[in-house]
Amino acid sequence: MLDHMKGVRRAVAAAALLGAALVGCSTGGDGRADGAPEQTAPAATPATAAEPPPGPEGSEEPGGPEDPMSPGPEKVRDAFAGLQATLGDTCTPGAGDCAYHLGRVHEELTGLEAAMKNDPKGPGHFPEPLVWITDLNKSLDGDLSAENLEAHMKDLTGVRDRINTWMQDHPDDYR
Incomplete structure (x- = not known):
């Protein structure tokens, strides 16, 4: 991801x-x-155009924490917003939309897990949600097929809903 x-x-x-x-x-x-005459300027070469911007002040390292080109997980608040976007959605097992919906819930949980593990507060700040996601992943056993996601629909939506409730009790983590 x-x-x-x-x-x-x-x-x-x-x-x-x-x-x-x-x-x-x-x-x-x-x-x-x-309509003024065109000024000529040296064209950027592909190599220089692709270089990331310089890092934090005085640093030669590219990309600071706000650098859009730097890799890394989303912030917890952004990942949680993605998860919340799935709250109003439902699906009917066996229907074409169900595999998409449950796959999205799983993807949002995975993104939130990565964000929580990489948060400056540390993964210990999010003990319950991380345990719930770990347990869910053990239940899914790496099988993200439509059939398996549908078989674990209650688990997926249950973990999503529990995390939503947990985060509502921790507003500093998502605002």
Whole structure:
């Protein structure tokens, strides 16, 4: 999942760069819409365009905590928001939407687990939710097929709902 997030972040950065280039093209190539002569500037090479921005002040390391290109789990509040987005959704076992819905609940739980384990407060700050997710994963035994997710539907939604209740009692962790 982290590799997927890296790819998504890189694609977003590339799209932003392409969008900026297209804006330049649509206004005369140099960003000017007044018809003034075009100024030439050295073009960025692919190698320099792909370099991540410099890190925190005085650091040569790329990417600080707010660097959108740096890999890493979501923050707990963002991961929890994704999980909460599944609260109003339901599905009927055997229907095509059920595999998607339960897969999404599992994916959101996995993201929340990673965020909790990597939170600056430490994984010990989230003992109950992490145990519930670990127990759920043991029950699923790595089988994320539609049939297995549907067989564990009550487990998936139960863990989701228990974590929602737990987090509501810990507002500092998601606000």
